[in-house]
Amino acid sequence: MTSPTTVQNSQVQKKQRKYSPLKEFWKSFKKQKAALLASIFIGLLIVVAIIGPYIAPYDPFEPDYDALLEGPSASHLAGTDEYGRDIFSRLIVGAKISLMVSFSAVFLGLILGTILGLISGYFGGWIDKVIMRSCDVLFSFPDLLLAIAIVALLGPGINNVIIAVMIFSVPSFARLVRGATLNAKENVYVEAAQSMGASHVRVLWKHIFPETISELIIFVTMRIGTAILAASGLSFLGLGASPEMPEWGVMLSSGRDYLGTSSHVVIMPGIAIFLTVLAFNLIGDGLRDVLDPKIKNN
Amino acid sequence: MWKYTARRIVEMIPILIVISILTFLFIHLIPGDPARLVAGKDATIEDVENVRHELGLDKPILKQYVDYMKNLMTGELGTSLTTGLPVIDMFKTRFMPSLHLTFLSMLWATLIGLMIGVFSAINKNKWPDYFGMVTAVSGISIPGFWLGLLLIQLFSVQLGLFPTGGLDGFSSYILPSLTLGAGIMSMIARFTRSSMLETLQADFIRTGRAKGLKEHSVIVTHALRNSLISVVTVAGLQFGFLLGGSVVVETVFSFPGMGRLLIDSIAFRDYPVIQSALLLFAFEFILVNLIVDVLYTVLNPKIQLDS
Amino acid sequence: MTEHVLQVSDLETSFMRDKTEIKILRGVNFSIRKGEILGLVGESGSGKSLTSLSIMQLFHGTTGKIVKGSIYFNGEDLTKMSESEIRKIRGKQMAMIFQEPMTSLNPVLKIGKQLMEAIEMHLKLPKSESKHHAIQMLKSVGIGRAEEIIHEYPHQLSGGMRQRVMIAMAMACHPNLLIADEPTTALDVTIQAQILELMKKLKEENETAILLITHDLGVVAEMCDKVVVMYAGQVVEEADVFELFASPKHPYTKGLIASVPKIGDKKEVLDSINGHVPSPQNMPKGCKFAPRCNQVMSICQEESPPTVEISATRQCSCWLYAKKDVEVNA
Numbered sequence: 001m002t003s004p005t006t007v008q009n010s011q012v013q014k015k016q017r018k019y020s021p022l023k024e025f026w027k028s029f030k031k032q033k034a035a036l037l038a039s040i041f042i043g044l045l046i047v048v049a050i051i052g053p054y055i056a057p058y059d060p061f062e063p064d065y066d067a068l069l070e071g072p073s074a075s076h077l078a079g080t081d082e083y084g085r086d087i088f089s090r091l092i093v094g095a096k097i098s099l100m101v102s103f104s105a106v107f108l109g110l111i112l113g114t115i116l117g118l119i120s121g122y123f124g125g126w127i128d129k130v131i132m133r134s135c136d137v138l139f140s141f142p143d144l145l146l147a148i149a150i151v152a153l154l155g156p157g158i159n160n161v162i163i164a165v166m167i168f169s170v171p172s173f174a175r176l177v178r179g180a181t182l183n184a185k186e187n188v189y190v191e192a193a194q195s196m197g198a199s200h201v202r203v204l205w206k207h208i209f210p211e212t213i214s215e216l217i218i219f220v221t222m223r224i225g226t227a228i229l230a231a232s233g234l235s236f237l238g239l240g241a242s243p244e245m246p247e248w249g250v251m252l253s254s255g256r257d258y259l260g261t262s263s264h265v266v267i268m269p270g271i272a273i274f275l276t277v278l279a280f281n282l283i284g285d286g287l288r289d290v291l292d293p294k295i296k297n298n
Numbered sequence: 299m300w301k302y303t304a305r306r307i308v309e310m311i312p313i314l315i316v317i318s319i320l321t322f323l324f325i326h327l328i329p330g331d332p333a334r335l336v337a338g339k340d341a342t343i344e345d346v347e348n349v350r351h352e353l354g355l356d357k358p359i360l361k362q363y364v365d366y367m368k369n370l371m372t373g374e375l376g377t378s379l380t381t382g383l384p385v386i387d388m389f390k391t392r393f394m395p396s397l398h399l400t401f402l403s404m405l406w407a408t409l410i411g412l413m414i415g416v417f418s419a420i421n422k423n424k425w426p427d428y429f430g431m432v433t434a435v436s437g438i439s440i441p442g443f444w445l446g447l448l449l450i451q452l453f454s455v456q457l458g459l460f461p462t463g464g465l466d467g468f469s470s471y472i473l474p475s476l477t478l479g480a481g482i483m484s485m486i487a488r489f490t491r492s493s494m495l496e497t498l499q500a501d502f503i504r505t506g507r508a509k510g511l512k513e514h515s516v517i518v519t520h521a522l523r524n525s526l527i528s529v530v531t532v533a534g535l536q537f538g539f540l541l542g543g544s545v546v547v548e549t550v551f552s553f554p555g556m557g558r559l560l561i562d563s564i565a566f567r568d569y570p571v572i573q574s575a576l577l578l579f580a581f582e583f584i585l586v587n588l589i590v591d592v593l594y595t596v597l598n599p600k601i602q603l604d605s
Numbered sequence: 606m607t608e609h610v611l612q613v614s615d616l617e618t619s620f621m622r623d624k625t626e627i628k629i630l631r632g633v634n635f636s637i638r639k640g641e642i643l644g645l646v647g648e649s650g651s652g653k654s655l656t657s658l659s660i661m662q663l664f665h666g667t668t669g670k671i672v673k674g675s676i677y678f679n680g681e682d683l684t685k686m687s688e689s690e691i692r693k694i695r696g697k698q699m700a701m702i703f704q705e706p707m708t709s710l711n712p713v714l715k716i717g718k719q720l721m722e723a724i725e726m727h728l729k730l731p732k733s734e735s736k737h738h739a740i741q742m743l744k745s746v747g748i749g750r751a752e753e754i755i756h757e758y759p760h761q762l763s764g765g766m767r768q769r770v771m772i773a774m775a776m777a778c779h780p781n782l783l784i785a786d787e788p789t790t791a792l793d794v795t796i797q798a799q800i801l802e803l804m805k806k807l808k809e810e811n812e813t814a815i816l817l818i819t820h821d822l823g824v825v826a827e828m829c830d831k832v833v834v835m836y837a838g839q840v841v842e843e844a845d846v847f848e849l850f851a852s853p854k855h856p857y858t859k860g861l862i863a864s865v866p867k868i869g870d871k872k873e874v875l876d877s878i879n880g881h882v883p884s885p886q887n888m889p890k891g892c893k894f895a896p897r898c899n900q901v902m903s904i905c906q907e908e909s910p911p912t913v914e915i916s917a918t919r920q921c922s923c924w925l926y927a928k929k930d931v932e933v934n935a
Contacts, residue, residue: 137316140584141576144542149576152564153327229441233546236443237561252444259447260455270444278439285435498666501708507663509723509774510696519722520711527713599713599758
């Protein structure tokens with residue numbers, strides 16, 4: 001039934017379709033000034049994270065016993081810590097750690113959650129029940145507590161933090177994708193595709209998945225902020241990165257003893273975490289204002 | 299309402315069972331031999347076997363679980379490996395402070411969050427809105443442990459207004475509850491704002507104005523009453539955030555509550571305490587969710603009559 | 606001479622969109638006498654709903670505002686009043702009911718509370734008296750079990766009942782003018798008839814003037830004394846209801862009446878007016894209806910037609926009826 005011309009047309013249409021929504025999106029997004037600034041910040045941060053170790057003014061691990069706990073100055077932009085290490089350099093390397101941990105955890109959770117959500121929503125029946133019940137069990141632990149429990153189980157360390165954060169993200173993604181899948185399933189064009197004999201995978205990928213994309217994007221962005229807070233929180237509690245690592249949370253924890261006297265040790269890493277999470281949240285808000293249909297129709 | 303409550307409780311039971319199994323298995327899921335981990339690296343084989351027998355780890359696993367559940371029912375939560383005290387006694391002293399802290403935080407966060415949210419919604423895109431929303435988005439972005447430390451630095455160390463930690467009367471609750479509530483207040487403010495904005499678009503709001511009602515009547519009696527239902531449920535769900543956040547806050551302020559107990563026991567590998575604490579937290583969370591669900595059906599007249 | 610309850614003159618209302626002002630109402634003129642039912646007819650986009658919102662000044666939460674014209678209500682110009690002054694009139698001397706009874710009532714408040722709100726505020730009655738008054742109002746709109754309904758919620762009532770409650774709410778303070786924006790469009794046909802009957806009865810009992818907004822000519826024929834036809838934000842024809850249907854003057858009115866299918870008429874294709882209502886940002890020069898008019902002349906595309914008084918009760922904005930000293934090219 002599909003003649004060559006129809007296939008060609010749909011391919012042309014697909015190219016055209018891909019072109020204008022993206023442009024439309026960019027036009028609206030540009031208007032969100034806060035989100036735009038935040039995106040630039042994150043862009044710069046990512047660049048710093050990648051080339052950071054090479055441009056850092058000092059070796060983040062090298063102590064300098066002549067310059068202990070010095071406040072911010074021209075030579076040490078963020079001061080030095082209790083071992084004389086340059087805080088600014090440590091912050092730069094810490095950016096890499098934070099971004100890497102949160103991105104991995106969230107994207108792994110996204111992939112796993114999406115697969116589970118699609119399967120659950122599309123096939124329904126007992127598969128759906130099993131997956132949703134498991135998510136309910138995971139949901140019955142508050143996020144951070146679940147992460148703490150997992151790390152308590154597996155032992156401290158950055159990798160286990162990634163696993164823990166990933167695990168507590170999966171149920172939310174699964175539920176989101178499942179909901180969107182159920183909605184999309186109702187759509188008539190899915191029925192149409194199925195009646196033309198499209199295989200399950202094809203229907204899932206080509207028809208249902210695109211519907212869920214905008215919600216996912218917003219959620220992922222906000223989730224990265226949550227992940228950074230969780231990861232640094234775990235490290236602060238001594239359950240994550242080890243103290244020599246220049247991870248922002250751990251830096252805060254070791255700096256705690258010097259709060260009254262050299263508070264910059266505590267203030268600097270905190271600012272780093274705060275600004276980064278703030279930036280992701282602002283981007284998420286901006287995306288939501290642009291992509292959310294309820295707001296669009298006003 | 300009672301039928302619904304009963305139904306939800308019944309639905310809860312399988313989840314509770316699964317959770318009890320998971321917390322029971324906790325000690326077994328740890329990589330390595332639990333008896334050895336508890337006995338320590340320098341323990342002899344004999345020591346390890348003694349520990350194994352003491353903890354009942356030498357019995358078949360099903361029997362262990364049955365014993366575990368039997369003990370739970372009678373409130374026998376085991377003995378702490380570090381203090382040697384019954385776990386349940388340790389909980390008794392720690393539970394109330396945490397509860398008070400959680401309650402206080404929730405109270406101020408909900409009230410202030412609501413106010414900010416409503417005020418922002420009715421002044422959309424004007425200065426009060428920007429101010430409110432900037433505060434709110436900062437509140438959800440700020441790490442709790444950092445905020446706590448900053449507050450200590452400012453109010454305890456420099457101004458000397460509040461104690462830096464511990465539990466010493468009501469003033470010990472102030473800074474921790476400010477820290478704990480910040481994130482919640484922000485989330486409630488954001489949610490209230492969007493809920494109010496949506497409600498204010500509704501037709502019945504126009505009807506209210508057409509009736510000649512004063513604007514504050516329209517906002518409070520009509521719009522807020524509607525939004526309140528969803529805001530209350532969202533607020534209730536923040537409770538989970540509180541439980542997790544309390545671990546961090548209690549650590550920062552050296553507050554003698556359940557959260558800090560959990561962290562300390564993880565550091566010392568006090569498995570009986572860890573297990574029971576996790577179980578307690580999960581149970582609290584599920585209970586609050588149940589209450590919130592039932593509360594929602596009570597508040598929402600549409601659902602009231604359907605069930 | 607019965608005085609006019611409402612007199613709208615040269616009303617122009619606009620909205621802001623992305624910093625540009627878009628004019629929707631372009632000079633609306635009509636008046637309503639005491640106890641008269643005026644029908645405001647037009648397609649979607651004609652501006653009829655906006656006219657009613659302008660009269661009530663219900664622009665909250667939108668960027669709408671009146672930019673020109675006057676609205677005299679009981680002798681006072683509403684456009685010159687402050688919000689608090691108008692609030693005293695809304696719901697009391699002037700009331701409005703809307704199209705969607707489903708969503709026009711607050712779902713979380715009891716019916717009684719919603720009724721009594723306005724009564725307590727405008728008539729300053731104590732609670733027990735206002736409750737009694739509310740029950741009376743519900744009975745007068747044909748709701749038998751008024752005492753029970755007081756304690757119920759909107760979703761427990763049917764669409765027709767809800768609209769009756771809306772009418773009760775509107776009439777509670779015995780307004781001089783009732784604005785009804787498509788009150789029966791969302792209801793079943795049988796309920797429609799009941800609601801219209803009810804409105805007629807209340808009008809008679811209270812001598813209330815009614816501004817009835819509708820796109821349904823059947824309703825107009827049934828209910829109205831006078832009709833005003835709107836197109837693209839302007840009044841194109843005003844007439845006594847019988848005259849309008851017997852001999853419509855404006856080409857648009859003719860088209861509207863012709864497009865209503867009549868029983869007994871055997872037709873293959875239903876008559877309709879070609880084209881569609883222009884958007885407010887793309888208004889044509891000259892007469893706004895010219896692009897769709899089957900009697901269009903060259904002058905129609907150049908200049909907006911004046912309002913011609915054809916008789917004491919008849920007005921029409923069309924070059925066809927303008928003075929003959931104008932060049933007309935067919």
